Amino acid sequence: MNAELKDVKKVIPITPVASEAEPELVSLYAAHEKIYPRSVTGVFTNWRWIMVWVTQIIFYGLPWVEWGQRQAVLFDLEVRRFYIFGLVLYPQDFIYLTGMLIISALSLFLFTAVAGRLWCGYACPQTVYTEIFLWIEKLTEGDRSARMRRDGGAMTAEKFGRKTAKHLIWLLFGLWTGFTFVGYFTPIQTMVSQVSTLDFGPWETFWVLFYGFATYGNAGFMREQVCKHMCPYARFQSVMFDKDTLIVTYDAERGEPRGARSKKADPTKLNLGACVDCSLCVQVCPTGIDIRNGLQYECIGCGACADVCDTVMDKVGYPRGLVKYSTENAMTNKWTQKQTLRHVFRPRILVYTSILMVIVLATLVSLATRTPFKVDVVRDRGVMARIVEAGKTENVYRLQVMNATETDQRYRFSVAGLPGLVLTSEDTVSVRSTEARTVPMRVQLPFEGAPGGSHEIQIVIESLDSPGKLVEKTTFLVPKQ
Ligand code: SF4
Numbered sequence: 484m485n486a487e488l489k490d491v492k493k494v495i496p497i498t499p500v501a502s503e504a505e506p507e508l509v510s511l512y513a514a515h516e517k518i519y520p521r522s523v524t525g526v527f528t529n530w531r532w533i534m535v536w537v538t539q540i541i542f543y544g545l546p547w548v549e550w551g552q553r554q555a556v557l558f559d560l561e562v563r564r565f566y567i568f569g570l571v572l573y574p575q576d577f578i579y580l581t582g583m584l585i586i587s588a589l590s591l592f593l594f595t596a597v598a599g600r601l602w603c604g605y606a607c608p609q610t611v612y613t614e615i616f617l618w619i620e621k622l623t624e625g626d627r628s629a630r631m632r633r634d635g636g637a638m639t640a641e642k643f644g645r646k647t648a649k650h651l652i653w654l655l656f657g658l659w660t661g662f663t664f665v666g667y668f669t670p671i672q673t674m675v676s677q678v679s680t681l682d683f684g685p686w687e688t689f690w691v692l693f694y695g696f697a698t699y700g701n702a703g704f705m706r707e708q709v710c711k712h713m714c715p716y717a718r719f720q721s722v723m724f725d726k727d728t729l730i731v732t733y734d735a736e737r738g739e740p741r742g743a744r745s746k747k748a749d750p751t752k753l754n755l756g757a758c759v760d761c762s763l764c765v766q767v768c769p770t771g772i773d774i775r776n777g778l779q780y781e782c783i784g785c786g787a788c789a790d791v792c793d794t795v796m797d798k799v800g801y802p803r804g805l806v807k808y809s810t811e812n813a814m815t816n817k818w819t820q821k822q823t824l825r826h827v828f829r830p831r832i833l834v835y836t837s838i839l840m841v842i843v844l845a846t847l848v849s850l851a852t853r854t855p856f857k858v859d860v861v862r863d864r865g866v867m868a869r870i871v872e873a874g875k876t877e878n879v880y881r882l883q884v885m886n887a888t889e890t891d892q893r894y895r896f897s898v899a900g901l902p903g904l905v906l907t908s909e910d911t912v913s914v915r916s917t918e919a920r921t922v923p924m925r926v927q928l929p930f931e932g933a934p935g936g937s938h939e940i941q942i943v944i945e946s947l948d949s950p951g952k953l954v955e956k957t958t959f960l961v962p963k964q
């Protein structure tokens with residue numbers, strides 16, 4: 484037998500099994516404890532509220548903005564047209580949607596590499612709506628201690644009234660959010676008139692209720708559970724972190740040993756660090772963690788603990804920044820704020836930024852120079868090639884012209900590519916705004932204009948009412964003699 488295995492055999496104690504022992508049921512799941520985040524003020528909280536206002540003014544306001552005769556931003560799935568201010572996008576413009584998704588993903592990578600979960604802490608809808616719902620909760624039920632006291636006590640008329648008021652406001656807010664969301668897909672003015680006549684379509688009803696109750700459930704009840712257990716971003720964010728990523732950090736070297744003391748006491752004489760162990764950083768945390776235990780995946784980087792700790796430091800007269808945004812390298816090397824920021828903008832960040840800039844620029848240039856009409860040339864399968872008067876060869880095509888502008892347009896066609904090639908059908912066509920029209924096109928080539936076989940030709944389509952010209956390639960067939 485292998486010597487190592489022999490040794491293992493010698494040292495493993497044999498525990499007698501108590502056959503009569505009662506089986507013990509051990510739960511693998513800890514019971515969920517409700518978190519009562521305490522309200523906080525400070526620079527990062529102000530930033531979060533700025534983001535709440537900016538994102539929500541845009542979200543709730545945009546569907547009400549008019550652009551000419553229509554809603555400025557409308558994703559009309561029924562007619563498969565996306566209106567974004569002056570831009571009208573069709574399914575053929577899918578490339579721009581891809582561009583926008585790539586830009587969003589790259590921005591997320593960039594912001595995460597710079598400052599960790601910046602998106603989670605300040606702009607994610609889950610954070611934003613939780614913040615709003617917490618504000619409503621504070622308005623109706625009071626701050627943390629009052630809510631905890633009330634929840635622990637018996638049901639009274641006052642408690643019932645406050646809870647009912649809270650849930651009613653939450654529900655109304657959720658439904659308004661659902662209504663606004665659907666307003667991006669169905670003209671919101673139409674929806675308003677449908678609400679007043681109780682004439683809502685089944686899809687609108689479903690999505691208003693679904694989105695409304697999802698907001699109510701996620702921001703009112705699920706809260707940090709969504710960030711901890713449902714959001715996939717929380718799981719892979721760590722791969723984008725490195726030692727120069729800004730994260731919310733507790734300065735353990737300065738803070739420990741922690742302990743309560745009187746305001747006038749000298750911490751060095753008491754052999755204490757700067758942390759007064761007030762636990763306020765835990766009480767304000769929306770995910771209920773203790774930042775003093777180091778970086779944890781539950782931390783959404785909101786900076787609430789940094790804000791409250793600064794207030795505590797101000798009160799006890801110690802320098803701020805016991806809990807702050809910093810990097811692992813900055814903490815190890817004791818860098819100043821300037822040195823830290825210099826390292827934050829490292830080569831990796833510059834590469835991400837350059838790639839992002841190139842893609843943004845390419846998308847914008849492509850959108851700006853986009854021809855406001857589209858043409859599809861299809862050979863008429865019924866008529867391949869035929870000989871007409873004076874021995875000329877004729878080919879017939881079908882052109883589908885799509886007017887991507889919001890005004891009626893005229894288009895002129897011409898042909899090129901073979902000597903003597905002429906267009907014998909109508910050379911001008913009108914197409915109504917945002918509509919498509921199919922037109923037949925006859926093209927003739929003089930006798931012996933080209934040898935028998937297939938030849939490449941060009942169909943030129945020019946807009947007469949707005950700038951834009953397209954050249955479409957197709958084939959011209961000459962029968963073999
Ligand atoms: S808020 Fe600051 S002082 Fe209070 S426990 Fe947290 S780290 Fe310590």
Ligand code: SF4
Nearest residue numbers: 768782783785786788
């Ligand atoms: S530990 Fe601090 S930064 Fe992280 S989620 Fe809690 S309060 Fe926000």
